Every structure is written in C-alpha cells, then in structure tokens.
Amino acid sequence: MEGQQSDFLVSERDREELQKMLLQNPQLCRKYIPVRKIGEGTFSKVYKALDKEFYSRDNSRWLDYTLQDDRDIDRLQTQLEQHGAENMKENLNAKRENLIETHLKKYVEGEKRPPHFVALKCITQTSSPTRILDEIKFLSETGGKQNVIPVIEAFRHEDSVIVVFPFFMHGDFRSYLPEMTIEDIALYMRQLFTSLKNIHSKGVIHRDVKPSNFAFCRKRGTGLLLDFGLAQQARGDTKDHELSHFVDRKVTTSHNPEDRRHPMRASRAGTRGFRAPEVLFKHAEQTTAVDIWSAGVVLLILLTRRYPFFCSYDDMDAIVEIACIFGTEEMRRAGFLYKRRWTSDLPTCPSKHVTWERLCSELCPEFAQTHPASAYDLLSKCLSLSMKERITAEAALEHPFIAEGSEFS
Numbered sequence: 001m002e003g004q005q006s007d008f009l010v011s012e013r014d015r016e017e018l019q020k021m022l023l024q025n026p027q028l029c030r031k032y033i034p035v036r037k038i039g040e041g042t043f044s045k046v047y048k049a050l051d052k053e054f055y056s057r058d059n060s061r062w063l064d065y066t067l068q069d070d071r072d073i074d075r076l077q078t079q080l081e082q083h084g085a086e087n088m089k090e091n092l093n094a095k096r097e098n099l100i101e102t103h104l105k106k107y108v109e110g111e112k113r114p115p116h117f118v119a120l121k122c123i124t125q126t127s128s129p130t131r132i133l134d135e136i137k138f139l140s141e142t143g144g145k146q147n148v149i150p151v152i153e154a155f156r157h158e159d160s161v162i163v164v165f166p167f168f169m170h171g172d173f174r175s176y177l178p179e180m181t182i183e184d185i186a187l188y189m190r191q192l193f194t195s196l197k198n199i200h201s202k203g204v205i206h207r208d209v210k211p212s213n214f215a216f217c218r219k220r221g222t223g224l225l226l227d228f229g230l231a232q233q234a235r236g237d238t239k240d241h242e243l244s245h246f247v248d249r250k251v252t253t254s255h256n257p258e259d260r261r262h263p264m265r266a267s268r269a270g271t272r273g274f275r276a277p278e279v280l281f282k283h284a285e286q287t288t289a290v291d292i293w294s295a296g297v298v299l300l301i302l303l304t305r306r307y308p309f310f311c312s313y314d315d316m317d318a319i320v321e322i323a324c325i326f327g328t329e330e331m332r333r334a335g336f337l338y339k340r341r342w343t344s345d346l347p348t349c350p351s352k353h354v355t356w357e358r359l360c361s362e363l364c365p366e367f368a369q370t371h372p373a374s375a376y377d378l379l380s381k382c383l384s385l386s387m388k389e390r391i392t393a394e395a396a397l398e399h400p401f402i403a404e405g406s407e408f409s
Helices: 012-024 026-030 072-080 096-110 129-142 174-179 182-201 289-304 317-338 355-362 373-382
Strands: 034-041 044-051 118-122 152-155 160-166 214-217 220-226
Touching: 026 034, 026 373, 034 096, 034 118, 044 182, 072 096, 072 214, 118 317, 129 160, 129 182, 160 373, 174 220, 182 220, 182 289, 182 373, 289 373, 355 373
Parallel strands: none
Antiparallel strands: 034 044, 044 118, 118 160, 152 160, 214 220
C-alpha cells in the first residue's frame, strides 16, 4: 500500500496466521509465499504474496495493472538478515517460527531478478459454492480490461478456494481523502464509472461498490474494481438498466407497522451506507442502478470529505438517514414507487430536499467553494431515488464533470 513504512516484508502481526496457512497448504509455496494480510471480509481473507513463477509465465495480460513497491526489495533483504535465514535448517517443520524466511531464502538464492507480488484471496468454506463459482466467472468475463481486476488463476485447497490476482499497489482511502482535489475526484469517478460500464455491459451487477472495493493509485491515476463476492447476473431489460430478479430467502418485514401486506423477498446484498433505496425498501426488481447509487454515495463522500457518510446499522434507520437529505415528501413517493408505504413524524426530517450545494457547503465549506455545478448535477443523477431515472455508467462517462474534469481551474 502507498505510505506503508514497515522495514520488514513480513508483517509480525500476521506471522502466526501466515505460518499456519503454509503448514496447512504446503503446495502453495511451490508458486507463492504469503507475507502479509492486506484485507479481510466475511467470507474471505486477502494476502500479499511473493510470486515465485512470475518470470516463468506470460504476464502480459495484467502487467499494466501491477505497480510494485520498490522498497520491497530492501524489506526482503532486511527480513532475511534480521531473522538469520542463512542458519535455518532445510526441514521446514524443524523451525516453524522461521518457516516464511526459509521459503524466502530459497527463492532469493535461485532468483536474482527483482521480486514481484500477487494478491491471494482465500475464500472460506462458509461461502456458497455457487457464489464462489459466480465470482470467478464474472471476473474471467470482465477482468483484465477497463478498470476491473484481472485473475491470474484460481485453485482449490481442501474446502477453500484461492483466487490469485496481480498485486496492485494503492493508497488507503481514508488517508488520501482529505487531499483529493476536485480534479482528483473527477479522475477517480471516471475510473470507477469505466469499470461499471464494463461489467454492466456484460449484464453483471457488482452489488458492493464502495471505496474499499475500488483500489485507486493516485501516483498513476488509475483504479481497479475488486471483490465480486456479491455480484449477480442481471436478467431481463428495462429502458435504462438491466433487471435482476434475485430473491433472498430470508423473510423481511415492512417498514410500516400498520402495513399488513405479505413481506417482500428481495436481495439485500451490499454494505450498509451504500445500499440503494430499492434495496432498503426490499423491492424485488433490482438493476445495475444499485451500483450507480453506491457510486453516487462515493462521490458524495469525496465532495464532503465525510467517510462514512451514512452510518446507520439497519435498513430502517438507513431510510431515515436518506430522508433527512431528500425530505419526507420525496421519500413517500419513493416508497410508493417501490410498492411500500413510508411515513415519518421525526422532527429531524425536513419535508423538502436539502440541496447538494447546501449540504456540501455546511459539511466542508472551504472545499465546497471549488466544486463546479457539474459535480452537483452528476451527484443528483446518481443519487436519484428512482432507479429508472438514475444515470447509467456509460452516460456518466459523457457527463461534463467527468469529461471535463481536467479543465477545472
């Protein structure tokens, strides 16, 4: 990651976990040596790993997406010197505390060229086999082009599946958020909408668009869409967005205690704070527009420098948060649109929509002075309560804020 200052290649915090991983999967070290955990989700963990086969295979399909950290060469040398790798025994189980260094030392002795790294996503047995298969399928169809992470390979180990990606060095969103200029934001959103145009053209709904799933490197001005663990295939067509008729088997409840109709069953996939109104209202027909709403939330975060922006812990509170911006009148219309009745007597909810200009000016007054009108226009087109009225990724790329981003003064 950008800004990482550790002098060692292997994270001591992760050492025990890495050692266990190697002992349980000795075949893994024939190709990769995990050195650091760089991410973790409900069904998976992601590790940075040294790629032992980099120089023996064709990497042309993904080489443009890799950006290695030059400091890793020094870190590798320091790691071996600090842990006395030259004195280690050949029997890997004889000195387990230095198992990682043993493998690293063997690699360095046989390969004099600079090391390259990959990302290993280890998907646990608790994840649905169908979901794992879909994730790999979607990545194979869309990855490696137009800002979607490419896949190098995937293989099984016992009840787990390991998917291998190029290591894409990128910054921590929270770290660079306060430094993002309006030009940076336009570039970031151009990269994000390019990835969404790519997957939506293939009929794929990502369903979990958020900053942590979009690796952005400010140094290169490029970003990659990651983690297709919740992605689904869209089915059918509408005027603007493709429909998905996926149904969650969990029984849901109405937001209105007086509403006696049968509960609606619909997909509720996604991360809290980024779920679209149709997801929160449990509308059965959900489209690629859910990704556009999430992208709009990302844009709102960038323009206000507030992360996270929406912080509710359940769907009902999430709707109230949205209502505090859109007003009760628009929220009632949205509820009707999604076949739900929504009411609120909370005094904190205004009746009318709070303008995006006012919201940004109140939350980040100095930075808001640099915002062009086109930024607010794109924001309104992404964050439309009506999924059918939301802008598409393809149209967003033609929007003045994106198309003219480099011309802002």
